[in-house]
Amino acid sequence: MEVLTNGFLLGATYALLAMGLTLQYGVARIMNLANGEMLVAGAFAAFWAFTANQISPFYAVLFVVPLAFIFNWLVYRYLLTPLVRRAKSQGQLEVDTILATFGMSFALVGIMLMLFGGEFFTYSYLAEPFEIFGSPYGLNRVVACLASVFICGLLFWAIYTTRIGMAMRALTSNPDAASLVAIDVPRMSALAFSLGGAVSAVGGIMLSTFLTLDASIGVVFTMKALIIVIMGGVGDIRGAIIAAMVLGIAETLVASLIDPGLTLAAAYLLFILVLLFKPEGLFGRKAI
Template sequence: MDILISGLLLGGTYALMAMGLNLQYGVARIMNLANGEMLVLGGLAAFWLFTVSALSPILTAVIIAPLAFAGNWLLYRYLLLPLVRRAKTQGQLEVDSILATFGMSFALVGIMVSLHGEYFTYSYLATPFSVLGSTVALNRLVAFGLAVLIGGALYYWLNHTYKGTAVRAVSVSTEAAGLVGINVDKVSALAFALGGAVTAMGGALISTFITLDASVGVIFTMKALIIIIMGGVGDIRGAIIAALILGLVETTVATVVDPGLTLVAAYVIFLGILLFRPQGLFGRRA
């Protein structure tokens, strides 16, 4: 029961960072390798505001969301949109976006090292709390609850609003979406910016119970990539379920085998999905 509860709590917070990358890759067609650095930036902001001003990381997540949205919109508009318009094929766009965001990730790491070159951690709601007979840290429970709330709001927006329907239409086919009058560039910019905001909020929440540093973003990018491929590119529901599965697997391996093998377990899942079900759990074959 301890493994089940801990795994679900970890998977719930993983879902936030995966939903962000899913919007960026599944809708805007940008494989953002700087996604993990955006998460670490959100965590660093929460750390600073908590240690300097005793501001709750939950409130920080609310504050940084519009800032991250604006920053990611500018990145898409002035750095990535020219690549989208230049690319003659989807394959060329993926290669160009990988190279561009790979360089961006190094730039963000350099900025964060210059601002705060050490590990950063703080104590927030680090008190034991009993759930179904298992004891967990309250900060993990709060982060999971907020992740569920944000994920539910995003799912509702995508499925029950005009803008959300436009985003889903673009994720299915940019050509068909354009033919029915949807401004594909604007919707893609919206999805990319919203994905960055969700990821930054996830970083603020994750920082309450995980020690972060500037160089750890690549690990979160890899895990987010595993989750969206496992769940199906562009499928928010699939990303949430895949994140819970990854959280359960990592917790089980760390508890039963060895904590150092959690990344190995994640890679094995990734390899298995690529080999046997490349469209993901909820994706459809092309």
């Protein structure tokens, strides 16, 4: 039971990361390998706000979201659009964006190393026990989980009820057809990419309240988010949320039964299972 609850608490934050990546990969069709660095940048911002200015991480969201949004918009506009234009085929674009975002991830790690150094950073926020079903859990974890659930809900609502959300869903299923029904594909992609980056940064803030991070850990979270998105089925938000829970619980299981240092192994194990048995995602149908 404790494992399940802990897994759920972790999974909710992972769902947030996966949503960020889904927006970037599912809608904007950019396989962003620098996604994890965005997350670490958000976490850094929260860390800085808390330790230097005593600002609660949840207020930090207020300035991190617009900043991350603008930053990602600039990245999309000036670094990725040229690649989209240059690409002769979808495959070419995939290779180019993978390489470009891989380069960006290193550049971002470099910038963060320069600004903050290579040490682990952590701060203590709401580190007091909170009781659920008679067992104590970190209050910071519970609050981060609730905040993540709230943000996921907000996104879910936006994507399934608003016009922009509908345009994004159209883009996910077929970009060519979307442009035929007067959806401004480049702008919508830019919007999805920027929004995705902002969501990832917020995910970083949530994680920073209870995890110890360092400048070069981004790649681990990129991996986890990617695995969740693939497990859930690319572009499938409900699938991603369930996959995030599965990963959260699997990681907590491995951490409590074997070793906390093996969480990535848990993610890989799930990944291999998905690749071997259901590469189209948990709820996906086989694409022909």
